[in-house]
Amino acid sequence: MDVQRINPAPRWSDATIYNGLVHFVEVPEDTSTDIRDQARQIFALAEASLAQAGSDMSRILSVTIYITDRNNVAAFNDEWEAWLPAGCAPSRACLKVELLNPDMLVEIAFVAAKAGV
Numbered sequence: 001m002d003v004q005r006i007n008p009a010p011r012w013s014d015a016t017i018y019n020g021l022v023h024f025v026e027v028p029e030d031t032s033t034d035i036r037d038q039a040r041q042i043f044a045l046a047e048a049s050l051a052q053a054g055s056d057m058s059r060i061l062s063v064t065i066y067i068t069d070r071n072n073v074a075a076f077n078d079e080w081e082a083w084l085p086a087g088c089a090p091s092r093a094c095l096k097v098e099l100l101n102p103d104m105l106v107e108i109a110f111v112a113a114k115a116g117v
Helices: 035-052 070-083
Strands: 004-006 015-018 021-026 060-067 091-096 106-113
Touching (some): 021 035, 035 070, 060 070
Antiparallel strands (some): 015 021
């Protein structure tokens, strides 16, 4: 199987697809906002990445959530639960970290299955 890279750049690709699995990371574009808005930005970007890779929200298998402040977890979880389709919660890890951009409150790494695979 060939590795497919969507929009490869010198440091990363928007998504990498191999063996029917889509791997990608999303960060907020506007970091001047609160955790709720940054989460919603990431979710919108994730939906676009999933569509471009031939997948959708119901096919997300796992996520790793990097969050900078544990006090933001409850608000993030509210947005997360409102975004996910019922019955489609993936496996998930959530880590409190320090991100390189101090204004970025959350970053998410996704793994999803392509449709029809």
